[in-house]
Amino acid sequence: MAKQIDYKQRAMPKQEPFERVKNFDEVALGYTETLAQEEASRCLGCKRPFCTQGCPVAVDIPGFIQCIVDGDFAGGIRKIKETNALPAVCGRVCPQEEQCEQVCVLGKKGDPVSIGRLERFLADWEAASGATETPDIAPPTGKRIAIVGSGPAGVTVANDLALLGHEVVIYEALHDAGGVLTYGIPEFRLPKAIVKREVEYVKSLGVKLYTDYIVGKTKTIDKLGDEFDAIFIAAGAGLPWFLEIPGENLNGVYSANEYLTRCNLMKGFRFPEYDTPIKRPSNVAVFGGGNVAMDSARTALRLGADEVHIVYRRSRSELPAREEEVENAEEEGVIFDFLTLPIRLNGNEHGWLTSLECLKMELGEPDDSGRRRPVPIEGSEFIMPVDAAVCSIGNSPNPLIPMTTPGLEVGRKGNIVADEETGKTSRDAIWAGGDVVTGAATVISAMGAGRNAAKDIHEYLSKK
Amino acid sequence: MFQIIERRMIVPNLHELVVEAPDIAQAAQPGNFIIVRPDEYGERTPLSVADWDREAGTVTSIFMQVGGSTAKLARLKPGDSMPSCAGPLGKDTEIENFGTVLCVGGCYGIGSLYPVACALKEAGNKVYTLLEGRSSYLLYWQDRFAEVSERVIEVTRDGTAGYKGHISRLAEILTLEKIQPDLIIVNGCTFLMMKTSKVTEPMGCKTIVNMNPIMIDGTGMCGVCRLTVAGKMKFACVDGPDFNGHEVDWEEFLKRRQTYNPEEVHPLRKSGCASHF
Numbered sequence: 001m002a003k004q005i006d007y008k009q010r011a012m013p014k015q016e017p018f019e020r021v022k023n024f025d026e027v028a029l030g031y032t033e034t035l036a037q038e039e040a041s042r043c044l045g046c047k048r049p050f051c052t053q054g055c056p057v058a059v060d061i062p063g064f065i066q067c068i069v070d071g072d073f074a075g076g077i078r079k080i081k082e083t084n085a086l087p088a089v090c091g092r093v094c095p096q097e098e099q100c101e102q103v104c105v106l107g108k109k110g111d112p113v114s115i116g117r118l119e120r121f122l123a124d125w126e127a128a129s130g131a132t133e134t135p136d137i138a139p140p141t142g143k144r145i146a147i148v149g150s151g152p153a154g155v156t157v158a159n160d161l162a163l164l165g166h167e168v169v170i171y172e173a174l175h176d177a178g179g180v181l182t183y184g185i186p187e188f189r190l191p192k193a194i195v196k197r198e199v200e201y202v203k204s205l206g207v208k209l210y211t212d213y214i215v216g217k218t219k220t221i222d223k224l225g226d227e228f229d230a231i232f233i234a235a236g237a238g239l240p241w242f243l244e245i246p247g248e249n250l251n252g253v254y255s256a257n258e259y260l261t262r263c264n265l266m267k268g269f270r271f272p273e274y275d276t277p278i279k280r281p282s283n284v285a286v287f288g289g290g291n292v293a294m295d296s297a298r299t300a301l302r303l304g305a306d307e308v309h310i311v312y313r314r315s316r317s318e319l320p321a322r323e324e325e326v327e328n329a330e331e332e333g334v335i336f337d338f339l340t341l342p343i344r345l346n347g348n349e350h351g352w353l354t355s356l357e358c359l360k361m362e363l364g365e366p367d368d369s370g371r372r373r374p375v376p377i378e379g380s381e382f383i384m385p386v387d388a389a390v391c392s393i394g395n396s397p398n399p400l401i402p403m404t405t406p407g408l409e410v411g412r413k414g415n416i417v418a419d420e421e422t423g424k425t426s427r428d429a430i431w432a433g434g435d436v437v438t439g440a441a442t443v444i445s446a447m448g449a450g451r452n453a454a455k456d457i458h459e460y461l462s463k464k
Numbered sequence: 465m466f467q468i469i470e471r472r473m474i475v476p477n478l479h480e481l482v483v484e485a486p487d488i489a490q491a492a493q494p495g496n497f498i499i500v501r502p503d504e505y506g507e508r509t510p511l512s513v514a515d516w517d518r519e520a521g522t523v524t525s526i527f528m529q530v531g532g533s534t535a536k537l538a539r540l541k542p543g544d545s546m547p548s549c550a551g552p553l554g555k556d557t558e559i560e561n562f563g564t565v566l567c568v569g570g571c572y573g574i575g576s577l578y579p580v581a582c583a584l585k586e587a588g589n590k591v592y593t594l595l596e597g598r599s600s601y602l603l604y605w606q607d608r609f610a611e612v613s614e615r616v617i618e619v620t621r622d623g624t625a626g627y628k629g630h631i632s633r634l635a636e637i638l639t640l641e642k643i644q645p646d647l648i649i650v651n652g653c654t655f656l657m658m659k660t661s662k663v664t665e666p667m668g669c670k671t672i673v674n675m676n677p678i679m680i681d682g683t684g685m686c687g688v689c690r691l692t693v694a695g696k697m698k699f700a701c702v703d704g705p706d707f708n709g710h711e712v713d714w715e716e717f718l719k720r721r722q723t724y725n726p727e728e729v730h731p732l733r734k735s736g737c738a739s740h741f
């Protein structure tokens with residue numbers, strides 16, 4: 001008998017907006033077993049699944065979903081972990097609507113299967129059950145690999161190469177591991193306990209982790225090269241970009257990196273219990289429209305701001321952020337000023353930001369990217385009173401390693417040049433991947449790059 | 465964890481901190497800084513490197529107790545340990561044979577100036593050292609500087625050692641001492657670096673300052689250490705911390721440094737630096 005197709009996605013329970021803007025606890029609460037099984041039952045179990053092709057690391061999606069239907073949660077998580085070492089993270093932060101869920105056949109007529117939420121369900125189930133399985137580790141090969149950076153790219157390579165029996169050491173510049181997952185993405189979207197758990201898991205495979213270790217400075221890549229057989233560079237994103245408008249060095253103007261690092265890594269939201277202070281302004285403007293902008297705006301609300309604006313020069317449909325986070329921000333009361341261009345920041349005599357001057361835009365002819373180019377409307381200047389502004393318009397790759405590694409080819413924007421397939425750089429025995437190669441991208445693409453590089457490094461080491 | 469080998473007050477409110485950090489000791493160069501965290505709740509605090517012992521694997525910094533985090537550092541004892549000590553960060557101070565170099569130090573900057581003076585001497589320069597402070601009891605390491613300098617000149621506000629007054633007398637002092645520097649390097653509080661740059665500008669003598677903005681990561685990620693140099697945005701942690709003092713936008717820099725004063729309860733003023741000028 002043909003299965004009745006259910007086109008309606010099960011909603012995931014969340015904290016109520018008026019409650020959650022007052023705390024830093026996770027917003028989304030995750031599916032219950034019943035909801036997960038209902039949602040999983042919607043999957044048609046396609047023979048040639050588009051979703052798997054849409055996933056940068058090709059998770060066997062119909063496979064793990066069938067396990068949920070069967071109530072075999074341990075089997076489900078095992079399936080995901082065959083190709084994805086960080087399911088609890090990916091289930092929460094992947095832009096599924098542009099990847100696996102975008103191509104789900106159910107999406108043609110109704111809602112796609114909520115793949116990310118199901119992935120998250122299994123990962124959380126495993127954590128709660130306390131029965132994390134450790135896979136078999138190949139016998140020691142005697143080969144040593146150094147990894148620079150403990151973000152998703154670095155952790156993925158560490159995981160893969162440790163399983164293959166290599167000795168892996170991760171060097172992390174900050175005092176905590178996890179990269180952007182730790183210093184950038186806020187607690188209310190990705191609890192730090194989850195990141196810690198994933199890092200601990202990789203350590204349990206025998207990977208050594210040194211924090212407070214800045215490769216290029218504490219030790220150069222060349223010196224590391226004397227001690228290791230191969231090096232993987234995953235140093236992530238670096239210096240923030242600013243809009244280059246007057247007033248950006250006023251007090252009260254932050255880069256998103258600073259703002260979020262103060263809050264997340266340094267736990268500024270718990271000042272004075274933690275020593276790093278963070279201001280609690282009342283009117284905040286955030287520039288940009290990506291995940292980083294959403295995170296900054298929602299952080300500002302939780303720090304007690306009366307009004308938080310996202311100032312974005314294009315329209316809603318161009319927002320690069322995950323759809324779910326845009327909806328969350330809207331529900332929480334973030335005000336979106338679309339088609340608005342910041343042109344000047346004004347301050348008082350003490351150097352503190354007091355207001356923001358903007359220009360209204362309208363959509364003109366399509367540009368190279370096919371999106372209609374926003375053009376300023378003459379005479380549309382207006383002033384917004386603000387006491388804080390957060391610039392979230394992106395950043396260039398971290399400069400420390402290129403600056404201290406002769407012969408390492410670097411692109412025009414300062415990114416390390418690496419082969420797209422293998423991650424191999426211009427230098428012998430050195431690979432690179434993640435944001436330091438591509439510029440700001442996604443967690444899963446950084447992991448995908450790590451996966452490919454690990455394969456190539458393993459091949460190289462096996463021949464050596 | 466990083467072992468504390470020594471932590472003692474060397475002059476009122478200034479502490480010497482010696483930490484066991486072999487890799488940092490190997491790599492340290494004049495002009496660098498480290499980032500330390502006194503405990504798991506602590507801020508990431510940048511401290512200039514004042515000395516190192518590559519064999520013993522230790523680095524030394526001099527810090528002034530100003531806010532909560534430095535108060536925590538001041539409570540550390542030999543045998544204690546610290547969760548973070550990262551570095552060495554920042555570009556190295558440019559060292560070559562410039563001819564005659566005047567090294568100006570004050571406050572914790574007397575410490576970080578020392579390796580600079582040593583390296584300059586080794587590169588063949590004629591090095592003169594000028595130490596500046598509110599009173600003679602705030603100056604230290606004169607004997608160390610004497611070993612690498614032609615002369616150590618002291619300037620105190622109360623006249624208890626050397627010239628009475630402050631760095632604004634520099635032109636006059638140089639004439640009296642018959643020193644014609646090809647380069648001046650200043651390490652110290654913002655006021656000393658700014659004031660020195662202002663008096664050396666009309667003299668046309670290039671002046672390098674070692675900037676000390678607010679920082680978080682110190683690795684070129686957060687951007688809080690930005691300042692304007694020659695009209696351009698620069699990041700002290702990766703573009704500096706050494707800059708040409710005549711090109712720094714001092715007014716903006718001073719304001720940015722005060723961002724968290726209300727939270728950190730800066731007793732800096734009480735310690736005398738800001739009342740110098």
Ligand SMILES: Cc1cc2nc3c(=O)[nH]c(=O)nc-3n(C[C@H](O)[C@H](O)[C@H](O)COP(=O)(O)OP(=O)(O)OC[C@H]3O[C@@H](n4cnc5c(N)ncnc54)[C@H](O)[C@@H]3O)c2cc1C
Pocket residue numbers: 092093094095148149150151152153154171172173174177178179180181184185186213214215216217234235236237260291292295322398400401433434435436440441442443444446683
């Ligand atoms: C606020 C924010 C929100 C985001 N939200 C999402 C989202 O929802 N979904 C999504 O898919 N992506 C998101 N991203 C992007 C995603 O986090 C990144 O693309 C991803 O983390 C890149 O991984 P990576 O491993 O390349 O680098 P990173 O995660 O940046 O890690 C690099 C690590 O290397 C360390 N390092 C740097 N230099 C050195 C050195 N010299 N020596 C030693 N260590 C060094 C850094 O300290 C850092 O820990 C977000 C990014 C931000 C900032």
Ligand code: SF4
Pocket residue numbers: 054055056057058059061084090091094095096099100101115116119444
């Ligand atoms: S890892 Fe990301 S893209 Fe792949 S299935 Fe999971 S949610 Fe989808």
